[in-house]
Amino acid sequence: MLPLFQSDAARPDLRSLSLSDLSALVERLGERPYRARQLYAWLHRKGAASLNGMTDLPRAFRERLTAQARLTTLDIDAVQESTDGTRKYRMRTQDGKFIESVYMPDETGPESFDPEADEEEGPGARVRLTLCVSTQVGCAMGCGFCMTATMGLLRNLTAGEICDQVYRVNADLRRIGVPGERPLTNLVYMGMGEPLHNYENVLRSLELLLSEEGANFSQRHITVSTSGLVPNIVRFGEESQVKLAVSLNATTDEQRAKLMPVDRKWNIAALMDAVRKFPSRQGRRVTFEYVLLRDVNDSDEDAARLAALLRGLPVKVNLIPYNENPGLGFADPGAERVAAFRKALDARGITALVRKNRGRDIAAACGQLAVQA
Template identity: 60%
Template sequence: MPAPAKLVDVASLSREKLALFLSEQLGERPFRAAQLYRWLHQRGATSFDEMTDLSKALREKLKVKAEIVPLVKDLEQRSVDGTIKYRFKTRDGRFIESVYMPAEDRKTLCVSTQVGCAMACSFCMTGTLGLKRNLTPGEIVAQVHAVNREVRRNENLETLRPLTNLVFMGMGEPLHNFENLKTALAILQSEEGPNFSHRHITVSTVGLVPMIERFGQETDVKLAISLNASTDEQRSKTMPVNRKWNIQALLDACRKFPLRQGRRITFEYVLLKGFNDTDEDAHRLRELLRDIPAKVNLIPYNENPGLGFQTTGEQRAEEFRAILAEAHVAAYIRKNRGRDIAGACGQLANRDETAAEAPV
């Protein structure tokens, strides 16, 4: 007996591929694609039955050949600073985390792109998991839809898209899942979808040099580089990617990166006490960035059990920032959000004991 045909995950399809699927597989007219796409990505529908302006016959055809892959909220943790960390369970029993950070002038979501991470940065809890698998475009986008629903309900809002900003700084290395990331970005920026501005989306990478060029050519959102060291010796100790593409190769890629007028590349620098936070580090860092339109986010380390690093004190962080500022490098000490719920930078690792490991 032949195996049943695999259902198409319509939420992972670009607008163009969705139109092709409906016309070629279901014999539907092109305008149906616009209706379905809006239900999926403006309203964040999780079932075909919600799509009330589609005929019942079309909804039944969709159920036979297509599916909307579920992403189920498994845990919610609230910080004293207003940050909310959501843990979602995928259909295959994996767990990912997304972090909502409200502020007076914006509502930001930190999005994950992979289950775990292959980069193995020694100061990051996600790196201890290893890479389990890539997230699909639908699973990446579903985090945004799910948190939009949560924010609407929690804050009694009517707008379909209360989130204003997206940062791809959650679990995983975004450029290691580039094709799925690119499709997700196209969906998130589409006028018939969530319609996020390219100015309000930032993607962070540890430095996959060949992919940085493609990222610049094939997307138009903002780039952030997780640098975290002023010498190759330091960076290779904590970020194995540096052994393949060192700081010079990484910064050369940044110099070639196509920047829109007025834009800068953000460099993230996690301050590790006694390791990369000396005056000498600050002087080296400002020299490294001398000819790059750059902004530096200094991130006091969020201590994680068993990783062996400590956070830099506030005074040392300010002294480090001041050295950069003397050379007219725009540098800011980033306020950590959600530290008390392990929702801050480098802490996403599904550490709650209820998150049992799924079988490979």
């Protein structure tokens, strides 16, 4: 199993513990049970950066916590802001690794970053403040069009590190004047790493972020993306309530295996079978992500094969014009070809929407995240 951050591992990370785990710790320390809920609220509702800031907890209790446990907090190392309002955060972990998270402020509607989300949120426009979070330092999937793949995989992020991206960005948004105690409204697990390759920590992070006593996100406002780790797709559907996005990007195994090595282990047929078994609930259709690459997977024939693959499934397609990366050898097909591809899907009864690329000018768009670790 890929290692986590191992420094001082004998002391549990408070940010990664469930409320029941915190309750057990509080009991061992001889404190009253209600202290666990106070501590949990500081960690996940208020996003406290340190134990010293938890002012309604007795100092003696905080000192015992410091001796018996540790608190994972990320440091914001750098922030870049795009002309479209997107903010890319480079964050440093406590063992000196770097990850990136991307904040995207967006109006609802057909031109938004995530237009299909409007279906779940009902009528009435609102501002959607989305954070794209990372789940690993680097990535092992090796997708040929993705910059994160050039890093390789260094380690998994803990549940606490996944959650703390949300809390550090919320704190920064408050600092620059974005209203609300917790400004972020939506989360997409589409940053660095393959979420289902870090399954247990991703699942725990979702438990923490969805908790009413904590960050209290709605399950309708969180999407987890996967490149196609088939054994974990059905399991994820049974063990979580959030939405799933599957990165397909090709319509034949020959084509997909060249772009995405994961296809050599779990081919398109196995992937489609897993999607058919994914528990479908109201407002929880699976989304297929399809990155359009010029002269690679963007032909009318590709559109016809894609429609045939998806026919009869309660899914939708998110078309993503490629965000170009130096040295990888792929290009954006252009608006005309993207529109023609979408029209070909629509003509065959497949719901297809084009994702608005955010933050291209600061290398913050889909497939562009990478840092020197």
